[in-house]
Amino acid sequence: MTAEIHKESSSKTNPKLFNVWLLNIGIVMLFAGLTSAYIVRRADGNWLDFELPSMFLYSTIIVLLSSVSLYYALRSAKQDELGGVKLGLILTIGFALAFCVTQYLGWQAMLDQGLYFVNNQSEGEKVSASFVFAISALHLLHIVGGIIFLLVTAVKAFNLEVHKKNTNLIVMCNTYWHFIGLLWVYLYLFFYFAPGF
Amino acid sequence: MSTATAHADHHLKETFISKYVFSMDHKMISKQFLITGIIMGVIGMGMSIAFRLQLAWPDTSFPILEWLFGRWAPDGKLDPGFYMGLVTIHGTIMVFYVLTAGLSGTFANLLIPLQCGARDMASPFMNMLSYWFFFLSSVVLLSSVFVETGPASGGWTIYPPLSALPKAMAGSGAGMTLWLVAIILFIASSLLGGINYISTVLNMRTKGMTMTRLPLTIWALFLTAVLGLLSFPVLLGGGLLLMFDRGFGTSFYLSDIWLNGAGALEHTGGSPILFQHLFWFLGHPEVYIIIMPALGITSEVIAVNARKPIFGYTAMVISLLGIAFLSFIVWGHHMFITGMNPMLGTAFLITTLIIAVPSAVKTFNYLATLWRGNIRFTNGMMFAIGLVSMFISGGLTGIFLGNATLDIQLHDTYFVVAHFHIVMGSAAIFGMMAGIYHWYPKMFGRLMNKPLGYLHFWMTFISAYLVFFPMHFMGLAGVPRRYYSFTLLPEYGVWMDVNVLITSAAILGGIAQLIFLYNFFSSIWFGKKSSENPWQATTLEWTTPVEHIHGNWPGEIPTVHRWAYDYSKPGYEEDFIMQTTPDDGQEEQLFETETSPSAPDKKDVPEGETVMFWALIKKWFGSARA
Ligand code: HEM
Ligand SMILES: [Cu+2]
Numbered sequence: 001m002t003a004e005i006h007k008e009s010s011s012k013t014n015p016k017l018f019n020v021w022l023l024n025i026g027i028v029m030l031f032a033g034l035t036s037a038y039i040v041r042r043a044d045g046n047w048l049d050f051e052l053p054s055m056f057l058y059s060t061i062i063v064l065l066s067s068v069s070l071y072y073a074l075r076s077a078k079q080d081e082l083g084g085v086k087l088g089l090i091l092t093i094g095f096a097l098a099f100c101v102t103q104y105l106g107w108q109a110m111l112d113q114g115l116y117f118v119n120n121q122s123e124g125e126k127v128s129a130s131f132v133f134a135i136s137a138l139h140l141l142h143i144v145g146g147i148i149f150l151l152v153t154a155v156k157a158f159n160l161e162v163h164k165k166n167t168n169l170i171v172m173c174n175t176y177w178h179f180i181g182l183l184w185v186y187l188y189l190f191f192y193f194a195p196g197f
Numbered sequence: 198m199s200t201a202t203a204h205a206d207h208h209l210k211e212t213f214i215s216k217y218v219f220s221m222d223h224k225m226i227s228k229q230f231l232i233t234g235i236i237m238g239v240i241g242m243g244m245s246i247a248f249r250l251q252l253a254w255p256d257t258s259f260p261i262l263e264w265l266f267g268r269w270a271p272d273g274k275l276d277p278g279f280y281m282g283l284v285t286i287h288g289t290i291m292v293f294y295v296l297t298a299g300l301s302g303t304f305a306n307l308l309i310p311l312q313c314g315a316r317d318m319a320s321p322f323m324n325m326l327s328y329w330f331f332f333l334s335s336v337v338l339l340s341s342v343f344v345e346t347g348p349a350s351g352g353w354t355i356y357p358p359l360s361a362l363p364k365a366m367a368g369s370g371a372g373m374t375l376w377l378v379a380i381i382l383f384i385a386s387s388l389l390g391g392i393n394y395i396s397t398v399l400n401m402r403t404k405g406m407t408m409t410r411l412p413l414t415i416w417a418l419f420l421t422a423v424l425g426l427l428s429f430p431v432l433l434g435g436g437l438l439l440m441f442d443r444g445f446g447t448s449f450y451l452s453d454i455w456l457n458g459a460g461a462l463e464h465t466g467g468s469p470i471l472f473q474h475l476f477w478f479l480g481h482p483e484v485y486i487i488i489m490p491a492l493g494i495t496s497e498v499i500a501v502n503a504r505k506p507i508f509g510y511t512a513m514v515i516s517l518l519g520i521a522f523l524s525f526i527v528w529g530h531h532m533f534i535t536g537m538n539p540m541l542g543t544a545f546l547i548t549t550l551i552i553a554v555p556s557a558v559k560t561f562n563y564l565a566t567l568w569r570g571n572i573r574f575t576n577g578m579m580f581a582i583g584l585v586s587m588f589i590s591g592g593l594t595g596i597f598l599g600n601a602t603l604d605i606q607l608h609d610t611y612f613v614v615a616h617f618h619i620v621m622g623s624a625a626i627f628g629m630m631a632g633i634y635h636w637y638p639k640m641f642g643r644l645m646n647k648p649l650g651y652l653h654f655w656m657t658f659i660s661a662y663l664v665f666f667p668m669h670f671m672g673l674a675g676v677p678r679r680y681y682s683f684t685l686l687p688e689y690g691v692w693m694d695v696n697v698l699i700t701s702a703a704i705l706g707g708i709a710q711l712i713f714l715y716n717f718f719s720s721i722w723f724g725k726k727s728s729e730n731p732w733q734a735t736t737l738e739w740t741t742p743v744e745h746i747h748g749n750w751p752g753e754i755p756t757v758h759r760w761a762y763d764y765s766k767p768g769y770e771e772d773f774i775m776q777t778t779p780d781d782g783q784e785e786q787l788f789e790t791e792t793s794p795s796a797p798d799k800k801d802v803p804e805g806e807t808v809m810f811w812a813l814i815k816k817w818f819g820s821a822r823a
Binding site: 013016018019025027030031040119126130131 | 319320323388391392393395396397399400401426427428429430431433434435437438441445446447449463465466467468471474475478
């Protein structure tokens with residue numbers, strides 16, 4: 001049935017891959033909304049600008065590395081090197097988990113500086129840190145979704161179902177993963193530079 | 198290709214559950230959306246009649262209210278807090294559940310595959326999920342009416358602090374939490390659906406179905422889905438921050454607050470206005486998410502029943518695109534009185550008034566299509582014309598409100614209530630009804646009863662104007678919206694008779710919908726059997742067999758050779774030509790008339806400004822294929 005649908009349809013794009021792109025657009029809007037909220041709220045004053053813990057820089061580097069390893073998996077799949085596919089996916093999952101750890105450590109570092117998610121009036125705290133916590137946590141939720149996606153792809157890869165003639169899944173996985181990786185890079189740069197304006 | 202037999206096999210294996218409950222067939226999902234939407238509509242309307250009774254007869258006791266609402270209506274009089282709850286849930290149900298999911302969900306599911314020529318949606322599974330998220334969301338929302346502290350009561354726009362502080366009032370507690378859960382499920386549903394609609398329109402059109410040959414319904418439903426994809430995530434973000442404020446004690450939307458009984462709160466530094474920005478960034482596109490499918494349906498129904506090509510196909514598409522784009526940069530007109538910078542207010546004022554231009558283009562095109570048409574007054578056509586009337590009446594008051602200086606006076610009065618109930622509420626309901634009457638034969642294989650349809654139309658039309666038109670005058674006189682009763686202030690007492698009129702008209706409208714319900718449900722079993730193409734329309738859905746089959750077409754999917762509006766084409770025997778009819782040289786003809794200004798038929802056109810003007814208008818906005 002599905003095969004027929006594709007044969008008859010007007011475009012060569014795989015509709016499922018297309019759906020991943022649309023999902024990404026939705027996610028862009030979510031974070032565009034949230035970072036705009038940050039800007040609007042900051043412009044209102046009564047705001048504390050603070051320096052981002054350096055841990056988040058490590059997150060950024062790790063997420064970029066994970067994209068490289070996932071791309072390696074995709075390229076291997078296209079060349080039918082099944083070993084490379086597995087290695088690439090395992091590495092990516094490793095980097096992804098490391099990303100989660102650095103996020104946790106980054107939050108810890110913020111807490112150590114007295115920047116809390118819930119700010120307390122009697123302590124004279126400001127709302128700024130709440131934004132960073134909330135936005136990065138929502139991003140991490142998307143990373144968790146990505147990890148599940150990676151795991152599914154890895155299971156298929158270990159069942160030898162990801163190869164030259166069957167790259168759909170790994171292409172979709174790449175599309176989503178590079179996207180949320182880039183999204184983090186954007187968020188990092190945003191949190192890094194926004195206080196300076 | 199043995200498609201036909203494959204489908205027949207498929208058919209046999211279907212169980213009751215896979216056919217009627219967890220169906221992945223877009224036609225069944227469409228009916229599920231429609232029927233759920235109708236049920237929600239009945240509930241929403243019932244609520245409105247309940248609170249209208251309170252407004253018209255504030256001192257009278259209605260035992261039926263006590264019977265319905267129990268301790269929320271002691272001695273047959275609505276409790277003031279519950280009145281606010283009813284208003285809130287009524288608005289939420291109508292805006293999201295009936296006119297977003299009920300309207301887009303029904304017609305996008307039915308028409309996108311059928312009119313584009315696809316066997317189903319890009320992902321039938323996601324499509325099924327979309328419905329079940331919607332169903333779950335409806336259940337959660339309705340359940341909030343039954344919790345001990347009552348449903349959310351701060352209005353459908355759930356502004357903080359009433360929505361952000363669980364202790365602010367009764368409805369701010371469990372009711373508000375359930376409201377938020379319901380809306381998050383709803384957003385999931387509409388994103389799943391919307392992604393699918395977009396993907397199907399862009400990727401799965403049949404051979405020959407170029408974007409410029411798409412029926413306007415599809416354009417409208419497609420752009421509606423795009424609007425949803427771009428705006429619902431922002432509401433999701435805003436809603437999540439609201440949940441953090443409620444659950445964890447953050448202060449995104451809360452600044453220093455002193456709460457009766459609880460003293461000064463720990464919250465500090467937040468901004469309730471921030472929520473309004475996030476809300477209306479969705480909220481305004483949302484109103485176009487509601488009206489655009491109705492406009493698309495109207496384009497189709499009017500062209501079919503005027504037996505004329507839709508006037509200005511290209512202009513219709515461009516104005517839909519314009520509306521879609523502009524709707525993202527006007528949200529501030531809901532916030533003129535929040536103390537925004539006057540410069541910013543002026544910017545929003547300008548963009549808001551510009552949006553009247555594409556809206557007017559659409560209206561004029563409808564009128565021009567009707568002009569000298571060979572009109573068939575089917576039930577669907579009556580409602581489509583009704584939409585045009587409502588869209589004009591309500592659009593005009595939008596221009597009043599768009600002027601910031603006037604809006605400072607009119608904001609939060611009944612004038613706003615009148616504006617949006619006419620331009621959105623009534624117009625979209627009329628569009629939805631037009632669609633139901635028009636595509637009922639496609640959905641159920643039978644026709645609805647025509648005389649009952651007329652009765653339904655006239656009662657609804659008269660009641661809608663009687664209910665909402667007088668509200669303009671109340672609003673101009675300063676009567677505020679969302680008040681439980683107007684008996685305390687003598688200035689408002691003068692409106693007592695008007696309130697009685699409005700409520701009586703609302704009850705009339707309610708009775709009209711009972712007629713519709715009877716007609717709708719009884720026709721499913723007892724209606725006259727429909728032929729394959731009862732309205733003699735040109736689009737692809739009417740080439741499918743009356744009996745639904747999985748995969749829509751028994752053999753191959755038809756190829757499309759022409760646009761959707763070849764009605765009353767000179768030189769043809771019939772007054773409609775199916776999109777599947779091969780066309781001897783549509784392209785060539787097009788080419789010729791556009792490049793040779795001295796074509797014989799143009800020679801004897803007299804010179805003169807008006808003629809030139811119309812020729813130009815026709816050249817730019819009309820379609821050369823007409
Ligand atoms: C000519 C085009 C339009 C203009 C200039 C316009 C302008 C406005 C303005 C300025 C307001 C804010 C009033 C206030 O709260 O003080 C408003 C409210 C509203 N408009 Fe429109 N409007 C137009 C068309 C529409 C359409 C087509 C729809 C829906 C299909 C719509 C739905 C609404 C709704 C739902 C509200 C009230 C929301 C609420 O406060 O509960 N409007 N409009
Ligand atoms: Cu608006």
